Amino acid sequence: MTAIELRKATKKYPGFTLGPIDLSIEQGEFFGIFGPPSSGKTSILKLILGLLSQDEGQVILSGVDCKNLEVSQRGISMVFQNLALFPHMTGRENIIFPLAERGAPEEEITNRLDSVSEVLHVSHILHKNPSQMSGGERQRIALGRALADDSRAILLDEPISALDARLRENMRVELKRLQRTNNQTFVYVSHDEEEVMAISDRVAVMIDGQIAQAGEPDVVYNYPNSIRVAEVIGTPPMNFFTGTFSADGRYFECDKLTKPIPLARKVRPGEPGTLGVRPEDIHEDAGDDSHEISISSVEPLGSHTIINAELGEQLTKIRAEGRIIKPGDHAGRVTFDQRRLHLFDKDGIRLPEGGE
Amino acid sequence: MVALLRPDEGSIVKTHKTRSVTIKRSFRSLAVKYALLLLACAVVMYPLFWMITMAFKPFDEWTTGSGLTWLPQNATLGNFEYLFYGQTEGLVVTLDRTIGGPLWASLVTSTCGTIIAVVAGTLSSYAVVRFNILPSLALSVLQLRLFPPLAVMIPVMVMWAFIGGVDTWWGLSLIYGIVTLPFAFWLMKTFFDEVPIEIEEAARVAGSSYWRVFYRITLPIVKPGLATCVLFVFILNWSDYLLALLLTQKEWVTLPVYMNTLNTALGEMYGMKAALGFIAAIPPIFLGLLIQKHLVRGLTFGALKQ
Numbered sequence: 001m002t003a004i005e006l007r008k009a010t011k012k013y014p015g016f017t018l019g020p021i022d023l024s025i026e027q028g029e030f031f032g033i034f035g036p037p038s039s040g041k042t043s044i045l046k047l048i049l050g051l052l053s054q055d056e057g058q059v060i061l062s063g064v065d066c067k068n069l070e071v072s073q074r075g076i077s078m079v080f081q082n083l084a085l086f087p088h089m090t091g092r093e094n095i096i097f098p099l100a101e102r103g104a105p106e107e108e109i110t111n112r113l114d115s116v117s118e119v120l121h122v123s124h125i126l127h128k129n130p131s132q133m134s135g136g137e138r139q140r141i142a143l144g145r146a147l148a149d150d151s152r153a154i155l156l157d158e159p160i161s162a163l164d165a166r167l168r169e170n171m172r173v174e175l176k177r178l179q180r181t182n183n184q185t186f187v188y189v190s191h192d193e194e195e196v197m198a199i200s201d202r203v204a205v206m207i208d209g210q211i212a213q214a215g216e217p218d219v220v221y222n223y224p225n226s227i228r229v230a231e232v233i234g235t236p237p238m239n240f241f242t243g244t245f246s247a248d249g250r251y252f253e254c255d256k257l258t259k260p261i262p263l264a265r266k267v268r269p270g271e272p273g274t275l276g277v278r279p280e281d282i283h284e285d286a287g288d289d290s291h292e293i294s295i296s297s298v299e300p301l302g303s304h305t306i307i308n309a310e311l312g313e314q315l316t317k318i319r320a321e322g323r324i325i326k327p328g329d330h331a332g333r334v335t336f337d338q339r340r341l342h343l344f345d346k347d348g349i350r351l352p353e354g355g356e
Numbered sequence: 357m358v359a360l361l362r363p364d365e366g367s368i369v370k371t372h373k374t375r376s377v378t379i380k381r382s383f384r385s386l387a388v389k390y391a392l393l394l395l396a397c398a399v400v401m402y403p404l405f406w407m408i409t410m411a412f413k414p415f416d417e418w419t420t421g422s423g424l425t426w427l428p429q430n431a432t433l434g435n436f437e438y439l440f441y442g443q444t445e446g447l448v449v450t451l452d453r454t455i456g457g458p459l460w461a462s463l464v465t466s467t468c469g470t471i472i473a474v475v476a477g478t479l480s481s482y483a484v485v486r487f488n489i490l491p492s493l494a495l496s497v498l499q500l501r502l503f504p505p506l507a508v509m510i511p512v513m514v515m516w517a518f519i520g521g522v523d524t525w526w527g528l529s530l531i532y533g534i535v536t537l538p539f540a541f542w543l544m545k546t547f548f549d550e551v552p553i554e555i556e557e558a559a560r561v562a563g564s565s566y567w568r569v570f571y572r573i574t575l576p577i578v579k580p581g582l583a584t585c586v587l588f589v590f591i592l593n594w595s596d597y598l599l600a601l602l603l604t605q606k607e608w609v610t611l612p613v614y615m616n617t618l619n620t621a622l623g624e625m626y627g628m629k630a631a632l633g634f635i636a637a638i639p640p641i642f643l644g645l646l647i648q649k650h651l652v653r654g655l656t657f658g659a660l661k662q
Binding site: 049051071076077078081082084085086087088097098101102145149 | 552554555557558559560561562563564565568573576577579
C-alpha cells in the first residue's frame with residue numbers, strides 16, 4: 001500500500017522552485033531523501049506534513065488527498081533537525097505531548113510511554129528537562145515523541161547530524177531496527193550520502209528542487225542516471241573525463257589522457273561525451289594498456305587508502321588497498337575497470353546499457 | 357540589584373582563571389573591579405539610604421540646615437502618620453488629602469495600564485513575528501514614542517475630555533496602556549524572535565491548534581521575557597508624572613503628582629516626601645522580588661542559545 005504519494009507537487013519560492021515532485025513511498029518502507037544543502041529536502045517534508053501548502057499538484061496520504069487536511073489531522077510525526085523539544089517540559093511530558101493533545105485516555109498514554117521508553121532506553125531520563133540531557137538523550141526523546149504518537153509515517157529531518165560520529169553510527173543502526181520492529185514508514189532526509197545509502201530501502205536524490213533519481217541505493221550508486229547524480233553519490237566522488245567516443249565506438253578519447261580508454265561495448269561513434277569512473281574502479285596495473293599517474297598525496301585510512309594523483313593532466317582520486325601508505329608503495333600505473341565505466345552523453349545523461 | 361550583580365559573578369570567575377597565569381596582575385584588576393563595583397553601589401544606594409533615613413527623622417531633624425546626621429537621632433514614624441492621618445504631633449498644619457487615595461489610584465491605574473500594554477503588546481508582537489500580519493506594525497507602534505510627550509498631551513487632553521476619561525481610573529489606565537505599549541511590543545518581539553519556529557511546528561504536528569501552540573508552548577518558553585516586560589512596564593506606569601498631572605484633577609491623582617502637594621506654608625516637607633518615596637518604592641520592589649526567578653533569565657535571554 002502506498003503510504004505517501006506526491007503528484008506533481010510544486011512549491012514556488014522567490015528564486016527557487018521545488019518540483020514538480022512525483023514520489024511514492026510504500027507502507028513500511030525506509031525511504032531516504034538525499035541532497036546537497038538547500039536542495040529542497042526539508043520543503044518536501046513540510047509539504048507532506050502540511051506545514052507548507054503546495055502551489056500545484058497533490059499530496060496523497062494512504063490514498064486520501066490532503067488538500068483540506070489540517071497539519072494535526074494528517075497523522076504524521078516528525079523529528080526535526082534541531083529536535084525542537086519543548087524546553088519547559090520534562091522528557092516524559094515531551095514524549096506524551098502528542099497523545100495528550102489528541103486527548104488520549106490516561107491508560108493509553110501510560111502504555112505508550114512505557115513501550116516507547118523501553119524501546120529507546122529513556123526511562124532514566126524521563127524526569128529531566130531537555131537542557132539537562134546530553135545530545136544523544138535529547139535525540140532519543142525527540143524520537144520518542146514521534147514514536148509515541150501512533151502515526152502512519154515518521155519524517156526525520158537530519159535527525160542525527162548533530163551527534164558525534166560514533167553516536168551517529170549507533171543511532172543509525174538503532175533507527176533501522178526500530179523501523180523494522182514497528183514496521184512503520186520512515187522518511188529520512190540527510191545531506192550525508194553515506195548515511196542515507198546505508199539506512200534506506202530506497203533513496204531519492206534531490207538536486208535543485210527536483211528529484212534527479214530515485215531507486216534502491218545500490219542501483220543509484222552503480223547506475224547514476226546523470227552526471228549530476230554521479231557527482232553527489234559516492235565518497236570520494238567519481239572522476240570525470242570529457243572527450244569523444246572514437247569513430248568506431250570502441251574507445252573513449254580524452255585530450256588529457258595519453259591513450260584512449262577501451263570500452264566494453266560499442267558506443268555512439270564520434271559523439272562527444274563524458275566518462276566517469278569511481279575511485280575504487282581504478283586499479284593498480286603495470287600492463288600495456290595502463291596509464292601513468294604522478295601521485296601528489298596519499299591518505300592512508302587503514303582499511304583503504306585514497307590517492308590523489310595526476311592522471312594525464314587531470315587530478316584524479318583513486319581508492320587503493322590499505323597496504324599503500326606512501327607514494328612509493330604504488331606502482332604508479334593504473335587501468336580502469338572496463339565493466340564499471342559510467343558513460344554519459346554531452347548533456348550529462350547516462351547512455352543506455354548494452355551495445356548499439 | 358540581582359540583575360546588576362549577575363554579570364559580575366561571571367567575570368569574577370573569569371578573573372580566577374587569569375589568576376593562575378599571573379597572580380599579581382589579576383589581583384590588581386580584581387581590586388580595581390571591586391573598587392568600581394563599590395563605587396557603583398554607593399552611587400545607587402546612597403540616595404536610597406538618604407531617603408530611607410530621612411523618612412524616619414522627626415520634623416526638627418530635617419528642618420535645620422545644620423546638624424544633619426547620617427542616622428535619625430530620634431527615629432519616629434511621625435512622617436508616615438502624617439501621610440496617612442493628615443496630622444502628627446508637633447505639626448500644626450494638617451494635610452487636606454491623605455496618601456490613601458493616591459496610593460490606591462496609582463496601584464489601580466498602573467496595574468490596569470500594565471495589563472493593557474502587556475496583553476496587547478504580547479499578542480500583537482506574536483502576530484507580527486509568527487504570522488507576519490501587518491509587518492509594518494513593528495515600526496508604526498514606535499510612532500507613539502516619536503513625539504515629545506508634551507507635544508501630544510494637549511490633543512490627548514481634548515480627546516480624553518471628549519470621551520469623559522479625565523480624572524477617571526479607566527482614562528488614566530488607557531493612556532498608560534497606550535503609552536507603554538511600544539515597550540511591551542518590542543520587548544516581547546525580541547523574545548518571540550528567539551523561539552525557534554520548529555518548536556511550534558513540532559507542536560502543530562503533534563496535533564495542537566494555533567491557539568494551543570501559543571499558550572501551551574510559546575508563552576511558557578517566553579515566560580521570563582513576559583516577567584521582565586511586566587516589571588518594566590509597571591515601573592514606567594508607576595513613575596509617570598506628566599500624564600497623571602494633566603489627566604487627573606482630584607479623584608485619581610497618583611503618587612508622583614500627590615507628592616507635589618506636600619508643599620505647605622511651612623515649606624518643603626522633606627520628611628514626608630521621603631516617607632512617601634519609601635512607600636512608593638515598595639510595590640515595584642515587591643513585584644520584582646515576586647518574579648525575580650524569571651527576571652534574571654529574562655534579562656540574559658538573548659545570550660542563551662538553545
